[in-house]
Amino acid sequence: MERELKIGMIGAGRIGRLHGNNLAHSVPGARLVSVADVHLTEDMKSWASELGVKNITSEPLNVINDKEIDAVFICSSTESHAELIMEAAKGSKHIFCEKPIHTDIAVIETALDEVIKAGVKLQVGFVRRFDHNHKKVRDTVASGRLGKPHIVKVTSRDPEPQSIEYVATSGGIFMDMTIHDFDMVRYLSGSEVTEVCAYGCIMIDSRIEKYGDVDTAIVILKFENGAIGVIENSRAARYGYDQRTEVHCDKGCIQVGNDLIDASMISTAEGVTCEKPTWFFLERYNNAFIAEARAFVDAVLHDSEPLVTGRDGLMPVYIAKAAEKSLKEGRSVKLSEVMA
Amino acid sequence: MERELKIGMIGAGRIGRLHGNNLAHSVPGARLVSVADVHLTEDMKSWASELGVKNITSEPLNVINDKEIDAVFICSSTESHAELIMEAAKGSKHIFCEKPIHTDIAVIETALDEVIKAGVKLQVGFVRRFDHNHKKVRDTVASGRLGKPHIVKVTSRDPEPQSIEYVATSGGIFMDMTIHDFDMVRYLSGSEVTEVCAYGCIMIDSRIEKYGDVDTAIVILKFENGAIGVIENSRAARYGYDQRTEVHCDKGCIQVGNDLIDASMISTAEGVTCEKPTWFFLERYNNAFIAEARAFVDAVLHDSEPLVTGRDGLMPVYIAKAAEKSLKEGRSVKLSEVMA
Amino acid sequence: MERELKIGMIGAGRIGRLHGNNLAHSVPGARLVSVADVHLTEDMKSWASELGVKNITSEPLNVINDKEIDAVFICSSTESHAELIMEAAKGSKHIFCEKPIHTDIAVIETALDEVIKAGVKLQVGFVRRFDHNHKKVRDTVASGRLGKPHIVKVTSRDPEPQSIEYVATSGGIFMDMTIHDFDMVRYLSGSEVTEVCAYGCIMIDSRIEKYGDVDTAIVILKFENGAIGVIENSRAARYGYDQRTEVHCDKGCIQVGNDLIDASMISTAEGVTCEKPTWFFLERYNNAFIAEARAFVDAVLHDSEPLVTGRDGLMPVYIAKAAEKSLKEGRSVKLSEVMA
Amino acid sequence: MERELKIGMIGAGRIGRLHGNNLAHSVPGARLVSVADVHLTEDMKSWASELGVKNITSEPLNVINDKEIDAVFICSSTESHAELIMEAAKGSKHIFCEKPIHTDIAVIETALDEVIKAGVKLQVGFVRRFDHNHKKVRDTVASGRLGKPHIVKVTSRDPEPQSIEYVATSGGIFMDMTIHDFDMVRYLSGSEVTEVCAYGCIMIDSRIEKYGDVDTAIVILKFENGAIGVIENSRAARYGYDQRTEVHCDKGCIQVGNDLIDASMISTAEGVTCEKPTWFFLERYNNAFIAEARAFVDAVLHDSEPLVTGRDGLMPVYIAKAAEKSLKEGRSVKLSEVMA
Structure with a gap:
């Protein structure tokens, strides 16, 4: 059997839960094992439990530093994206990050440098490509x-x-x-x-x-x-x-x-x-969100270039x-x- | 929280697994708890395990007679439908049955009589209505x-x-x-x-x-x-x-x-x-299969007339x-x- | 220069005038030279004059027996079609006849026999083919x-x-x-x-x-x-x-x-x-009426089989x-x- | 009966003949009575004769100064448009002019001034509006x-x-x-x-x-x-x-x-x-050319503002x-x- 990718979700708002549901049900080879949200609610907890997630936390670093985790989905608020990318890169986790990485170009570039240094995969969430x-x-x-x-x-x-x-x-x-x-x-x-x-x-x-x-x-x-x-x-x-x-x-x-x-x-x-x-967009790009997550999991499992790169996030x-x-x-x- | 409908699947071939996956992932209020197939294979077992089904058997009656079960999905070969309907009706289980019920009209009528007598719901699988x-x-x-x-x-x-x-x-x-x-x-x-x-x-x-x-x-x-x-x-x-x-x-x-x-x-x-x-039909009626299963679960949970009745199966x-x-x-x- | 086909129109009602206008303006090689209508009105007369038609009459035979005429368009009432076909065939005129030839099969067959005997062309007005x-x-x-x-x-x-x-x-x-x-x-x-x-x-x-x-x-x-x-x-x-x-x-x-x-x-x-x-049909088949008249004129001028034959009128x-x-x-x- | 507009055509090239055919066959109230082309060919002559035009000349002024004429269609080469507009305006003829009036704005403005002074109608040939x-x-x-x-x-x-x-x-x-x-x-x-x-x-x-x-x-x-x-x-x-x-x-x-x-x-x-x-454009705007000519004839006959004005030609x-x-x-x- 093919290797399974263990994934941690950071941010359990609308878009995080959308990705979480897809990872749980519609992405072969993916397993959602932990969820973090800095504003963790009861709703989020019961949603994650339903999906069989055991590790539910309000501290993103708990997810990033979890040895079991292979990759993170960064679905938190925009201003936190770049910093979480850098943390995840340092922790040698592969990264899916919702768009945009940041609105400040210098910050984006610093984050992308970290990703390259760490040699991890980064895919940016331009879902329409899928x-x-x-x-x-x-x-x-x-x-x-x-x-x-x-x-x-x-x-x-x-x-x-x-x-x-x-x-x-x-x-x-x-x-x-x-x-x-x-x-x-x-x-x-x-x-x-x-x-x-x-x-x-x-x-x-x-x-x-x-x-x-x-x-x-x-x-x-x-x-x-x-x-x-x-x-x-x-x-x-x-x-x-x-x-x-x-x-x-x-x-x-x-x-x-x-x-x-x-x-x-x-x-x-x-x-x-x-x-x-x-x-x-939720109706129109419903299937695209699934294809996007599958593509990320494929890229990591087969060590190929993600279809949306850091540069694609920057330009x-x-x-x-x-x-x-x-x-x-x-x-x-x-x-x-x-x-x- | 709304009541959950516990469902047993009889027949784990292509159409049974299709329904099983939908019940597990896409039908709120449904829980697939047991699966029977008279020709049970390793593939079927691992598929059912993946979905968290505990009771996996080669004997349909084990499903029908399981007290925990509220309803059955009859997805076995056509010639077995009518008899399983009658067994399920006797067991006071609500029934979703793939079409056709049977090709012999007398047999269909006997089965429908049992359903009426038992006062259970029966929905026939004319998926295109959905x-x-x-x-x-x-x-x-x-x-x-x-x-x-x-x-x-x-x-x-x-x-x-x-x-x-x-x-x-x-x-x-x-x-x-x-x-x-x-x-x-x-x-x-x-x-x-x-x-x-x-x-x-x-x-x-x-x-x-x-x-x-x-x-x-x-x-x-x-x-x-x-x-x-x-x-x-x-x-x-x-x-x-x-x-x-x-x-x-x-x-x-x-x-x-x-x-x-x-x-x-x-x-x-x-x-x-x-x-x-x-x-x-798998591509075209993909969403219709989900809607069909949801409609059945709704009809049972809210005690309403199924959208495809026994008569709709007969005519x-x-x-x-x-x-x-x-x-x-x-x-x-x-x-x-x-x-x- | 190519030979010109001199045409007489029998029947100057709605459909006759439609064909007449097309022959005058939109059919190269055609010249409308006479018009007959058994119920000739002032309107018909001024319409025909406008088109430069000199011979305007209430007697169809005046058109059929006119030596100058090469072909007739029979656009009169249905019950007169067959007889006019026979007269025109006897007069060695090529014939375009509006559909249907007749509702009595024996009458149609007699008319078609005359056409064959006379060796003239007959095209029946099934305009939708064009x-x-x-x-x-x-x-x-x-x-x-x-x-x-x-x-x-x-x-x-x-x-x-x-x-x-x-x-x-x-x-x-x-x-x-x-x-x-x-x-x-x-x-x-x-x-x-x-x-x-x-x-x-x-x-x-x-x-x-x-x-x-x-x-x-x-x-x-x-x-x-x-x-x-x-x-x-x-x-x-x-x-x-x-x-x-x-x-x-x-x-x-x-x-x-x-x-x-x-x-x-x-x-x-x-x-x-x-x-x-x-x-x-006047809007939808406007261009088809032109193509139909052109096809008839072409068939006569180039001695080819009409695209809608007598048999096509009969079947x-x-x-x-x-x-x-x-x-x-x-x-x-x-x-x-x-x-x- | 409604008054008839007598029209002279200046320029008998592709677009002039297109308008000429439409005026002759498809524009009620219009009569094409003269045609001028500075490079008059035998082809143009026989085309105009076919349409029943009697006055065929190589001198545009013969058309413009013809007392019988109510309006001119200027379909000659672009650089001659403005001058012919001015001549026609002086001759009190209504004017249909193909686009563009000129590529020099000052020249256009001078021509438009003449039109206003003369109180004649001018419609510019932006056919797509029709x-x-x-x-x-x-x-x-x-x-x-x-x-x-x-x-x-x-x-x-x-x-x-x-x-x-x-x-x-x-x-x-x-x-x-x-x-x-x-x-x-x-x-x-x-x-x-x-x-x-x-x-x-x-x-x-x-x-x-x-x-x-x-x-x-x-x-x-x-x-x-x-x-x-x-x-x-x-x-x-x-x-x-x-x-x-x-x-x-x-x-x-x-x-x-x-x-x-x-x-x-x-x-x-x-x-x-x-x-x-x-x-x-000949296929796509075929009917638009007819509607355009009809609109011009209507505007003159009913003394209304043309649907494409001089200003529309300038802007x-x-x-x-x-x-x-x-x-x-x-x-x-x-x-x-x-x-x-």
């Missing part, structure tokens, strides 16, 4: 059957705006929401972004103005391989989570639409009605910084300007 | 918003023919394959079938002729409510499992297509290509008998002729 | 790339029922409406129908009962090449003219949907809405007779029974 | 039922690049190709563009570099009403003419895809194939200038910078 639709676009482009990519397009709209409290501390639309799309264009194009120009406006909730944020944005991008691209975001698509990607290439174009709630069509005198996209932060600068200064910004 | 697509059609029709149904259509094609060995003992296309569609038209129309006319032919594998079977069939139907319908079957749709339903009503029409492997569209000089339907067998007679005699056959 | 969608199905099947056809399906629904006055003299649903679909299954399958079974009901307008008619029907069919098929009709699809065809073959399936009013999709919290099919009438008999007698009817 | 798809988007947005527009998107790709000779004198991608899309975003948004940022690259044919042109471009735009937008262009979509528009609004989103060659779907083991978009030229400047200078450019 979605069947976006993956199909990437695989088709990477296969070369459509020739060189010319134009990369991402449409990414949330069904409803975050609360104003959330916005206040979110780090802004580019760091919070578009960061997924910045990862996506790198993934789809197979190339690095070199320059961006961002336009943004407030169309949904004027209260966000005082935080210097926008809720509607378009970013155009240049890539190292000569292609160009565009990302388009809205915080409020009343019909649901709209996640479409498209790459136009030399010999043709591949595009993916949304997964719909069902495949129905109702025709009446008033018109023809189909279903909406699945509501939000979108640079792009977000450049987009922020572009929006603020009303001009096109080269990535080299923010990487200096 | 598919999001077909359910949407049924719910829309039942809501009355499209008015009275006029025409009920079912397209049902398997991706590849069964082995010739399977065909030899399958009971024929109507009893083996169309039986799902006979259930479907009752479900969608909300009415009973009164008459059928069946045409069939052998287009795929001429070896089935000696078993008196066909591999391609069309059945037209009349319903008690005045509507008419048509079912169309093929044993070999090379592009995958094709499962479409449609009801044309007074004020409009609802139709559902297939769930596709992904939502991609590739456009080149050669044409525009989309993905195929999900391969076969499609009558329709299949009428279709067989129609094909054989080259004429339209009233259901009353086979119910006499 | 629709880009249905033609694509037929051409794909005929190419053999999908292998042998197994199942032929036609969905054909009108947007609204005819007036009760029309129904009274229409000849019944099979002769009036399904006749197009009977032609279609022959066209798509490339094979002759050998047997039918028809179910029908009255779901839309109970007043038609006294005429022995139905408004909703399903007909299953057997073909000479071993395939089977189904036609489904409704007189009232409130969402528009629903014209879908499908052929399931050895290696796959081709299906065509409807042409829609536009390619829009509107997504809101209430759902996703697309446009309806184009309203009725659907046999099938309609068999369907009527089946509905009346409640049994499957072989075509040989009505051909004897 | 396409059923784009018009549906515009009408839906203008109706207000989706609330305020937030994001306006245009995808516009040609099926194959122009010849290198054409590129040499085309005026560049923004003035030649994107100009239609600049018109489209004004039309869809109902608002003026205030700022643009353009990225472009050469992906298809490196020979265009010496003309300072690009063949792949993305332009983001800001609108007066606060919305933002993006236009995406490629000179080579090997699968055909790709013309999609989309407006995301407060309450939802409307998008339109392409008209396809037919509505077929072929499913085999290799995949599911649909048809490509109609090949190029896209400003936007194109700003886009050119943005691409050249690598920065965002306000429209006021090029309007000064």
Whole structure:
């Protein structure tokens, strides 16, 4: 029988429990053996017990320093990610870390250095790479059957705006929401972004103005391989989570639409009605979360490169910084300007 | 906390394990506590152990007579269903039974009588009723918003023919394959079938002729409510499992297509290509199997009528008998002729 | 320059004017030189004058016997078709005749004999064969790339029922409406129908009962090449003219949907809405009428077999007779029974 | 009877003949009475004769000064448009002019002044406004039922690049190709563009570099009403003419895809194939050209404002200038910078 990977979960909030359930039920070769949360609740305890977890603690280091553990899932609050990565690396644990690693580039770089020094695996939680639709676009482009990519397009709209409290501390639309799309264009194009120009406006909730944020944005991008691209975001698509990607290439174009709630069509005198996209990321990326965890476990068990690396965690932060600068200064910004 | 339903599984083949996994991981309120299979293998044992099942046996009666058990899932071979239903009913266990109950109507009726006498719940495994697509059609029709149904259509094609060995003992296309569609038209129309006319032919594998079977069939139907319908079957749709339903009503029409492997569209000089339907019933009805098990557990825990009753298990067998007679005699056959 | 075909139009009602306009504007090589209508109105006269027609008459024989004329379009009332065909054949004019030739088979046969004797071309107005969608199905099947056809399906629904006055003299649903679909299954399958079974009901307008008619029907069919098929009709699809065809073959399936009013999709919290099919046959088959007239002119100018022959005009009438008999007698009817 | 508009055609090349055929056959109330082309050929003569045009000349002024003429269609080469507009205005003729009026803004303004002074109607040939798809988007947005527009998107790709000779004198991608899309975003948004940022690259044919042109471009735009937008262009979509528009609004989103060659779907083991978009603008905008001419004739006959005004002819030229400047200078450019 194949070796089993013993995993500790740090952070048992919504996303931690999602990963925990998947590890327990849907990821062959994984065994969830301990759970830590600095704000441990009774609910978390009974959830973990149900899954057969014996070691339940409010101290993340108890998990990291547990000799039995092979790997950790870092699903705690964003500001703790980098430090926990460094601790885990020092403890020679393999690491799955939710995105973003941090919003401060220097901090990310220090953490990534530790990972390299320790020689452990790190996979960053850009889950959309594991979605069947976006993956199909990437695989088709990477296969070369459509020739060189010319134009990369991402449409990414949330069904409803975050609360104003959330916005206040979110780090802004580019760091919070578009960061997924910045990862996506790198993934789809197979190339690095070199320059961006961002336009943004407030169309949904004027209260966000005082935080210097926008809720509607378009970013155009240049890539190292000569292609160009565009990302388009809205915080409020009343019909649901709209996640479409498209790459136009030399010999043709591949595009993916949304997964719909069902495949129905109702025709009446008033018109023809189909279903909406699945509501939000938990529905749309449900299977992608499972595939993501499986990929991590596979990478560790078979000693292969994780499909989302530390560098993949770092680059979108640079792009977000450049987009922020572009929006603020009303001009096109080269990535080299923010990487200096 | 809500009461937990303790369940015993009888039959640990492909479909039994499918249900077992769902009960263990995806059905709140259910606990799989014992597993029986008359041909118990090491594989079955280790599968059951993994799920935390303690009572693993080759004797179904050990499960049925276990006092701890509230309900059984009968997933053994078809010919054993009716007898196990009767045993379970006598043992006052609630029953989920895979379809068909039996191919002999008298045997089914005897089993159903036992169920009624015992006052236990029985749900028959017509899983397609729990598919999001077909359910949407049924719910829309039942809501009355499209008015009275006029025409009920079912397209049902398997991706590849069964082995010739399977065909030899399958009971024929109507009893083996169309039986799902006979259930479907009752479900969608909300009415009973009164008459059928069946045409069939052998287009795929001429070896089935000696078993008196066909591999391609069309059945037209009349319903008690005045509507008419048509079912169309093929044993070999090379592009995958094709499962479409449609009801044309007074004020409009609802139709559902297939769930596709992904939502991609590739456009080149050669044409525009989309993905195929999900391969076969395990992929297409994956979520429906979960919903089916949840519905059974709910019906027992909340003492409500199961969504697929014993009568729902019986009626499609009558329709299949009428279709067989129609094909054989080259004429339209009233259901009353086979119910006499 | 290529020879010009001089054409006389008999019947200047809706369908005659449609053909007349096409011949004048959209059919290279055609010249409309005379128009006859037994109920000639001022409107017809000014319409014909506008098109530059000089010879405008209330006497069809004036057109048929005009030496200048090469061909006639017979667009008068149905009961006059056969006689006009015979007159035109005697006058050595090529003939385009609207469907149906007649509802009496003996009359049709006599007319077709005259055509053969005269050695003129006859094309019957089954316009749907020239629709880009249905033609694509037929051409794909005929190419053999999908292998042998197994199942032929036609969905054909009108947007609204005819007036009760029309129904009274229409000849019944099979002769009036399904006749197009009977032609279609022959066209798509490339094979002759050998047997039918028809179910029908009255779901839309109970007043038609006294005429022995139905408004909703399903007909299953057997073909000479071993395939089977189904036609489904409704007189009232409130969402528009629903014209879908499908052929399931050895290696796959081709299906065509409807042409829609536009390619829009509107997504809101209430759902996703697309446009309806184009309203009725004038919209849906607009381009097909042009292609049909062009094909006739081509066949005459290049002395080739018309794409819809006299036999193609005759066979659907046999099938309609068999369907009527089946509905009346409640049994499957072989075509040989009505051909004897 | 309604008054008839007598029209003179200036320029009998491809687009002139297209309009001429439409005026002759498909535009009620229009009569094409004279045709001028400075390079008059025998072909043009016989084409015009066929349509019943009596006055055929190589001198445009013969048309403009013809007292019988009410209106002119200017379909000659681009550099002659402005002067012919001025001549026609002086001659008190209503004017339909193909786009663009000119590439020099001062020249356009002078011409428009003449039109205003003369009090004649001018409609500019932005034909896409009359396409059923784009018009549906515009009408839906203008109706207000989706609330305020937030994001306006245009995808516009040609099926194959122009010849290198054409590129040499085309005026560049923004003035030649994107100009239609600049018109489209004004039309869809109902608002003026205030700022643009353009990225472009050469992906298809490196020979265009010496003309300072690009063949792949993305332009983001800001609108007066606060919305933002993006236009995406490629000179080579090997699968055909790709013309999609989309407006995301407060309450939802409307998008339109392409008209396809037919509505077929072929499913085999290799995949599911649909048809490509109609090949190029002549196929896609065939009906739009008719609607455009009808709208002009209506506007003149009923003395209403043309649906595409002189200002509509001017504004896209400003936007194109700003886009050119943005691409050249690598920065965002306000429209006021090029309007000064």
